Amino acid sequence: MIDAEPTDEERYPTLTEHGAQMLQRLREHPCAPVFRNRSGNRLTREEVAAAKTFAAQVAEAPPAWRPGARPEWLEEFVTRCVAEVPFYRRRGLADFAALPTISRADLSEDIAAFVPDRLPIDRLINFRTSGTTGHPLLLASHPTVAANYLAFHQKALRRFGIELQAGRGQVGVVLVGFQRKCFTYVSVTPTMEEAGLAKLNLHPDDWRHPDDRGRYLEALGAEVLTGDPLSFAELLRLPVRLRPRALLSTSMTLLPSFRAQLEAHFDCPVLDIYSMNEAGPIAVATERGHALLQHRMYVEIVKPDGLTATPGERGEITLTGGFNPWLPLLRYRTGDYAALEWSGEEWLLTGFEGRPPVTFRSAAGELLNNIEVTHRLQRLPLAQWTLHQRRDGAIHLRWCGQAGLETELRRALETLFDAQTITLEEVASFDGKVIQYTCES
Amino acid sequence: MNTEGPALESLLHRLAETPDDFLAEPRIGGSGSVHVAAVIHDCLAQFGYAVSPQDLGFVQGTDPKNDRNRQGIALVAAWLLTDPWFRQHTVAGGAVLKALSISAFEMAPYVMARKFVEDPDRREEMARFALARLDMRPAGESIAQAQDRLTTVSTAERVRVFHAAQAAEERARAIREALARKAAEESADKYTRE
Numbered sequence: 269m270i271d272a273e274p275t276d277e278e279r280y281p282t283l284t285e286h287g288a289q290m291l292q293r294l295r296e297h298p299c300a301p302v303f304r305n306r307s308g309n310r311l312t313r314e315e316v317a318a319a320k321t322f323a324a325q326v327a328e329a330p331p332a333w334r335p336g337a338r339p340e341w342l343e344e345f346v347t348r349c350v351a352e353v354p355f356y357r358r359r360g361l362a363d364f365a366a367l368p369t370i371s372r373a374d375l376s377e378d379i380a381a382f383v384p385d386r387l388p389i390d391r392l393i394n395f396r397t398s399g400t401t402g403h404p405l406l407l408a409s410h411p412t413v414a415a416n417y418l419a420f421h422q423k424a425l426r427r428f429g430i431e432l433q434a435g436r437g438q439v440g441v442v443l444v445g446f447q448r449k450c451f452t453y454v455s456v457t458p459t460m461e462e463a464g465l466a467k468l469n470l471h472p473d474d475w476r477h478p479d480d481r482g483r484y485l486e487a488l489g490a491e492v493l494t495g496d497p498l499s500f501a502e503l504l505r506l507p508v509r510l511r512p513r514a515l516l517s518t519s520m521t522l523l524p525s526f527r528a529q530l531e532a533h534f535d536c537p538v539l540d541i542y543s544m545n546e547a548g549p550i551a552v553a554t555e556r557g558h559a560l561l562q563h564r565m566y567v568e569i570v571k572p573d574g575l576t577a578t579p580g581e582r583g584e585i586t587l588t589g590g591f592n593p594w595l596p597l598l599r600y601r602t603g604d605y606a607a608l609e610w611s612g613e614e615w616l617l618t619g620f621e622g623r624p625p626v627t628f629r630s631a632a633g634e635l636l637n638n639i640e641v642t643h644r645l646q647r648l649p650l651a652q653w654t655l656h657q658r659r660d661g662a663i664h665l666r667w668c669g670q671a672g673l674e675t676e677l678r679r680a681l682e683t684l685f686d687a688q689t690i691t692l693e694e695v696a697s698f699d700g701k702v703i704q705y706t707c708e709s
Numbered sequence: 710m711n712t713e714g715p716a717l718e719s720l721l722h723r724l725a726e727t728p729d730d731f732l733a734e735p736r737i738g739g740s741g742s743v744h745v746a747a748v749i750h751d752c753l754a755q756f757g758y759a760v761s762p763q764d765l766g767f768v769q770g771t772d773p774k775n776d777r778n779r780q781g782i783a784l785v786a787a788w789l790l791t792d793p794w795f796r797q798h799t800v801a802g803g804a805v806l807k808a809l810s811i812s813a814f815e816m817a818p819y820v821m822a823r824k825f826v827e828d829p830d831r832r833e834e835m836a837r838f839a840l841a842r843l844d845m846r847p848a849g850e851s852i853a854q855a856q857d858r859l860t861t862v863s864t865a866e867r868v869r870v871f872h873a874a875q876a877a878e879e880r881a882r883a884i885r886e887a888l889a890r891k892a893a894e895e896s897a898d899k900y901t902r903e
Binding site: 305309310350351378389406408410421443451465544 | 853881
């Protein structure tokens with residue numbers, strides 16, 4: 269079978285003359301980067317309408333469940349999973365709390381077993397993740413799932429008083445990356461009157477001239493910039509004044525001090541979204557904690573003994589449900605940690621840490637959870653860092669972000685770890701996700 | 710097999726006492742005495758289910774050699790599934806019809822209808838196979854126990870499991886291929902990337 273390149277008709281099935289002009293503008297601007305790839309929204313007219321309907325539902329939906337209860341849809345969802353999804357069928361039906369949890373390793377072993385029997389597979393797309401935990405993933409998804417991300421971003425933005433407005437002739441979003449190699453392309457968003465979308469790599473290798481980066485971004489005037497702390501740190505270094513209405517940060521820990529720096533620089537809210545390929549946008553950081561976004565996602569906190577934690581108790585964030593019918597999650601352990609608390613009107617993940625807990629030792633022998641390290645460092649404008657403790661207790665911190673932080677970093681770590689040997693290493697970039705905390709046992 | 714059904718012993722006992730009417734020769738062409746379609750119709754009426762002519766395709770046929778045993782099995786299965794337990798537990802008539810049809814079609818190549826009454830092992834096979842088609846297992850058994858015992862006693866089930874595994878592997882291969890295609894690799898627009 270010949271695996272032909274998709275055509276532009278397949279990438280943009282509803283493209284109008286206005287959309288075509290937007291694509292041309294994005295591609296052919298004198299300062300445009302080298303776009304290394306092609307992609308599109310792939311949505312049919314009916315799917316565009318459905319995505320708008322979905323966004324309206326998300327905007328109105330109450331929390332998925334209330335304290336002391338479970339979501340009304342949960343039982344039917346579990347039954348359907350067991351009936352239609354090969355992986356879950358093999359495990360059989362049980363009371364919800366007795367269902368075994370699944371992990372990234374299960375998805376990694378055979379993702380095909382998680383695709384329900386009856387769903388069409390002729391238009392599958394894949395989401396790939398790098399796998400900092402040793403399990404790279406290739407996930408099944410669909411253009412409609414990708415389109416529905418926007419509904420949750422809109423819901424998150426609404427909390428900060430922002431209603432997206434970009435439409436015809438305007439650029440809705442620029443996704444900013446900063447890696448040696450990055451998937452880059454341009455598209456239009458049909459649910460927003462074909463507002464432009466560009467996915468860029470700020471790495472100078474992708475540009476004819478490094479200064480083109482700022483000029484191009486200025487020319488686009490995107491309503492929203494999305495990226496991660498690394499790419500935003502690079503944005504800060506560009507000699508331009510961009511005025512997006514919001515920044516959305518995903519993928520990596522965004523420290524409060526760096527977030528404040530970004531907010532001051534761009535004069536707009538910076539949203540820290542807890543999101544993953546397996547489940548899409550799950551929660552958005554607020555002053556009180558990460559507020560859950562999905563009304564068809566049941567979030568449990570599971571303790572190391574496998575039991576569900578009570579509200580306020582810390583454990584692993586575990587997901588059931590979601591909006592990707594091609595990957596229904598049933599008690600999926602995310603590898604991220606938090607407690608879950610009811611605020612009176614919504615559920616919040618508190619004390620969120622995006623990776624398994626690591627226990628360090630101070631010079632005095634005190635055991636320190638990695639969350640304490642995060643607390644110590646969060647007032648410093650770090651874009652990304654890793655901290656490793658050797659068997660002899662020595663601490664090695666690698667970081668990137670604002671220069672000249674050595675003194676403050678050393679002071680923060682010495683206070684926490686007493687008089688351990690501490691070495692600091694500033695790096696230009698980590699080139700993607702990293703395992704943040706490690707310790708030789 | 711996700712739901713617990715009646716006790717296996719009660720079904721085995723019912724099969725052992727199958728009335729002669731349900732063991733009589735199906736009427737095919739000019740021979741035989743029992744109108745199987747009419748019997749099925751009456752059985753399902755007990756569930757409040759109105760059978761349509763299209764529903765009864767599995768007990769039609771004019772070739773005694775090919776159709777007799779299937780129709781005979783349908784009769785025995787109909788007797789089994791009209792056990793009061795199923796009506797008392799509000800099993801849907803449509804589900805019973807489907808179980809009858811699958812049981813008749815899939816077991817006919819391997820076992821003569823009368824054996825499902827006279828032979829203890831085949832009685833167990835009929836009871837377990839028909840229950841499984843209702844997504845049920847005998848009371849007191851786990852899903853794993855019930856599945857294991859059914860594949861042990863039933864050739865039809867082993868064939869079914871084999872075909873299901875083949876179909877599942879074919880579907881999984883198709884999914885893996887679909888995910889590896891260039892179109893899938895291009896993915897589709899999202900406002901953020903993880």
